[in-house]
Amino acid sequence: MRVALDLLGGDDAPGSVIDGALLAVGSEPDLxxxxxxxxxxxxxxxxxxxxxxxxxxxxxxTEVVGMDEDPVRALRARRDATVRxxxxxxxxxxxxxxxxxxxxxxxxxxxxxxxxxxxSRPALAVVMPTAEGPVVLLDAGASCEGTPDHLVEHALxxxxxxxxxxxTSPRVGLLNIGEExxxxxxxxxxxxxxxTAAPLLFVGNVEGxxxxxxxxxxxxxxxxxxxxxxxxxIEGATARAGGGGLPVHALLLGVDAVCVVGHGAxxxxxxxxxxxxAAAAHRDGLIDRLSRKVPS
Amino acid sequence: MRVALDLLGGDDAPGSVIDGALLAVGSEPDLxxxxxxxxxxxxxxxxxxxxxxxxxxxxxxTEVVGMDEDPVRALRARRDATVRxxxxxxxxxxxxxxxxxxxxxxxxxxxxxxxxxxxSRPALAVVMPTAEGPVVLLDAGASCEGTPDHLVEHALxxxxxxxxxxxTSPRVGLLNIGEExxxxxxxxxxxxxxxTAAPLLFVGNVEGxxxxxxxxxxxxxxxxxxxxxxxxxIEGATARAGGGGLPVHALLLGVDAVCVVGHGAxxxxxxxxxxxxAAAAHRDGLIDRLSRKVPS
Numbered sequence: 351m352r353v354a355l356d357l358l359g360g361d362d363a364p365g366s367v368i369d370g371a372l373l374a375v376g377s378e379p380d381l382x383x384x385x386x387x388x389x390x391x392x393x394x395x396x397x398x399x400x401x402x403x404x405x406x407x408x409x410x411x412t413e414v415v416g417m418d419e420d421p422v423r424a425l426r427a428r429r430d431a432t433v434r435x436x437x438x439x440x441x442x443x444x445x446x447x448x449x450x451x452x453x454x455x456x457x458x459x460x461x462x463x464x465x466x467x468x469x470s471r472p473a474l475a476v477v478m479p480t481a482e483g484p485v486v487l488l489d490a491g492a493s494c495e496g497t498p499d500h501l502v503e504h505a506l507x508x509x510x511x512x513x514x515x516x517x518t519s520p521r522v523g524l525l526n527i528g529e530e531x532x533x534x535x536x537x538x539x540x541x542x543x544x545x546t547a548a549p550l551l552f553v554g555n556v557e558g559x560x561x562x563x564x565x566x567x568x569x570x571x572x573x574x575x576x577x578x579x580x581x582x583x584i585e586g587a588t589a590r591a592g593g594g595g596l597p598v599h600a601l602l603l604g605v606d607a608v609c610v611v612g613h614g615a616x617x618x619x620x621x622x623x624x625x626x627x628a629a630a631a632h633r634d635g636l637i638d639r640l641s642r643k644v645p646s
Numbered sequence: 647m648r649v650a651l652d653l654l655g656g657d658d659a660p661g662s663v664i665d666g667a668l669l670a671v672g673s674e675p676d677l678x679x680x681x682x683x684x685x686x687x688x689x690x691x692x693x694x695x696x697x698x699x700x701x702x703x704x705x706x707x708t709e710v711v712g713m714d715e716d717p718v719r720a721l722r723a724r725r726d727a728t729v730r731x732x733x734x735x736x737x738x739x740x741x742x743x744x745x746x747x748x749x750x751x752x753x754x755x756x757x758x759x760x761x762x763x764x765x766s767r768p769a770l771a772v773v774m775p776t777a778e779g780p781v782v783l784l785d786a787g788a789s790c791e792g793t794p795d796h797l798v799e800h801a802l803x804x805x806x807x808x809x810x811x812x813x814t815s816p817r818v819g820l821l822n823i824g825e826e827x828x829x830x831x832x833x834x835x836x837x838x839x840x841x842t843a844a845p846l847l848f849v850g851n852v853e854g855x856x857x858x859x860x861x862x863x864x865x866x867x868x869x870x871x872x873x874x875x876x877x878x879x880i881e882g883a884t885a886r887a888g889g890g891g892l893p894v895h896a897l898l899l900g901v902d903a904v905c906v907v908g909h910g911a912x913x914x915x916x917x918x919x920x921x922x923x924a925a926a927a928h929r930d931g932l933i934d935r936l937s938r939k940v941p942s
Binding site: 418420480481491494495525526527530532533534535536538557558559560561562563572574575576578579580581582583584585586587588589590591592593594 | 714716776777787790791821822823826828829830831832834853854855856857858859868870871872874875876877878879880881882883884885886887888889890
């Protein structure tokens with residue numbers, strides 16, 4: 351199990367990334383971490399921490415995409431950016447999964463440009479912990495215009511991912527502004543009809559509170575605009591109420607490899623959790639499941 | 647100051663409504679409550695509680711719209727529904743404001759059908775308390791398809807409402823999936839350009855967390871679909887984190903009278919707060935301010 355890890359991604363990189371990598375290899379015996387970043391920097395940081403040399407590889411990449419840059423423009427200009435190099439390692443079979451806590455947009459664009467796609471529109475999936483079990487919310491912001499067909503794709507991707515999480519028959523809900531059929535805008539009305547006919551367990555409309563309270567659906571599908579606003583609103587409301595336990599990473603579903611995107615503010619523990627999530631998804635055959643679920 | 651109050655609206659009506667009305671008249675010396683519902687029921691409940699007769703009037707209305715009914719169809723069939731009768735009292739100058747904790751859809755439809763409109767698309771505005779002061783979020787679900795022009799109307803309505811709340815120069819933010827200009831879907835991109843040119847203090851894009859954490863904008867505008875999902879997501883996240891302090895009512899802005907819509911689960915305290923909000927909005931000249939702000 352080899353995870354390509356972006357050494358320069360995140361607010362506290364590279365220190366948080368190295369420390370997270372050390373935590374991850376400490377708890378995953380079969381894990382090799384490929385640190386993608388300036389080789390001299392990586393080598394020095396590993397030596398300073400006395401890291402076991404057989405658990406790490408270093409692959410040189412010197413450029414980085416900033417959090418506020420336009421990712422498409424930045425990546426076009428920087429073929430040597432860490433996320434692009436990491437995505438190429440996955441594409442070329444040198445790594446099994448990609449993890450970055452840098453710019454979400456840059457990771458998405460690098461993955462979509464480099465890897466084969468399983469669906470027309472990849473989606474970011476977050477796992478929301480609730481008292482009733484995990485709820486997979488997608489799309490949390492990979493794209494911002496959605497069609498009814500995209501929502502069905504998201505539902506199929508989310509179903510496969512929920513099965514990897516141990517939910518045998520995931521219930522799929524459509525995020526809407528009321529539970530009754532016929533609610534919502536044209537996108538929701540058309541998606542409702544398509545979801546009813548799709549090969550999945552569609553339980554109808556669900557609402558914003560069902561993402562955090564759970565119990566109604568295991569997978570909640572929405573367009574990336576609404577999903578992103580909702581996720582950040584939940585983060586803000588949780589912070590305001592002094593709560594915790596929110597997801598620290600998202601999986602990019604719909605490309606031909608495991609890609610985990612972490613929060614820019616991730617600390618070493620969060621980064622270790624991102625690596626563990628990538629390792630678990632790879633081990634559980636996420637990509638095979640996705641490929642079987644989504645019509646190619 | 648006369649508030650028409652829907653006696654049959656809400657999960658615990660009519661008891662919670664009567665008790666809320668008593669609390670409200672106890673703290674507002676100039677307030678008269680017009681109870682709209684079955685007259686014999688209202689009279690009996692008032693007598694049981696020893697209510698001062700000069701603070702209450704009763705107007706007969708015997709029908710109600712259920713929470714799960716289609717409001718347009720239900721109101722068309724029931725001209726004598728409590729919310730319709732209450733809206734007519736306001737239209738005819740017999741009441742200054744309308745308050746209901748029944749079906750939100752029914753209250754909206756009754757208000758829009760009965761009252762003159764100030765804007766092409768009325769919006770539900772909620773006031774989110776934050777550590778940095780109140781944030782007005784709209785549209786929280788009055789309609790579910792939005793255009794760039796509607797978002798500008800919402801921004802003008804929200805600005806006038808924030809001024810009533812004591813914010814002299816309200817900052818208006820556009821709810822989006824990133825702060826940089828150029829983010830979002832076509833609706834957001836077009837709305838951004840229009841908001842920049844509109845006669846208001848536009849501060850650019852804001853994100854989901856800014857609604858609960860505050861500090862970036864005093865008014866956050868979005869389409870009713872996104873606003874409704876976000877509001878319910880915030881409610882769910884706050885409940886999950888064991889927090890409180892969320893809004894218990896929304897104002898319908900864009901019609902020619904003060905209309906307050908309370909949560910169906912409102913208790914007597916919440917209903918008193920709804921009545922107090924309606925009284926304050928009327929006293930502070932909300933409708934005059936809205937009329938001046940919005941081009942007719």
